Amino acid sequence: MRVVLHADVEGVGTKGEVVEVADGHARNLLLPSGQAVKATEGSEAQAEGMRRRRAIKDASDRASAEEVAKVLVPTTVTVTAKAGTEGRLFGSVGTAEVAEAIEEQTGIVIDRRRLILDEPIKETGEHQLTARLHPAVQFPVRIEVVGA
Incomplete structure (x- = not known):
């Protein structure tokens, strides 16, 4: 039919x-x-x-996804989280925290489900995750996790 x-x-x-x-x-x-x-x-x-x-x-x-990528690719997003003396976080940083930090620092609103993180971030330092805003537009996002 x-x-x-x-x-x-x-x-x-x-x-x-x-x-x-x-x-x-x-x-x-x-x-x-x-x-x-x-x-x-x-x-x-x-x-x-x-x-x-x-x-x-x-x-x-x-x-619009390509425009967002042009802004976010060269940018390093800073996320603040509580950490111990050796750089281990009390808890972890997930996509929700990253999406919130992106909005605060760049004004760009990204749904946390569009951010792909293999596993939650549990240490301070530089990390990278992938943003997939469109099936044809996928780009890396650099994150700097600093202890509070």
């Missing part, structure tokens, strides 16, 4: 695509949940509009 997707469906396609799926999958899941509608001439024309709007929004999001 040919359907027009109204939402991104993992393993099937993205919003606005016209795809061929098994009849049962369409009848039992996609159509009742509102994730798709049966493809007709009218719905395919709507799908084209959805794809155009998505492409424009994607280009805009990518451009």
Whole structure:
């Protein structure tokens, strides 16, 4: 059955695509949940509009992510945390603290879920994490953790 997707469906396609799926999958899941509608001439024309709007929004999001990257890549963000005499932190610094420090020091608001940190930072010094603001825009962020 040919359907027009109204939402991104993992393993099937993205919003606005016209795809061929098994009849049962369409009848039992996609159509009742509102994730798709049966493809007709009218719905395919709507799908084209959805794809155009998505492409424009994607280009805009990518451009704004690149602007943020231009500001953050050369910047070192300083995070203050309580630390012992040997540089070990009492607790740790995670993405929430880093996002808060970025906002305070640069005025740029980044969702903490866009920051990728392999493991929480538990020592003072320089560290690096990755910011992924767009699927095509990923860049390093340098962090200086200082003891308080």
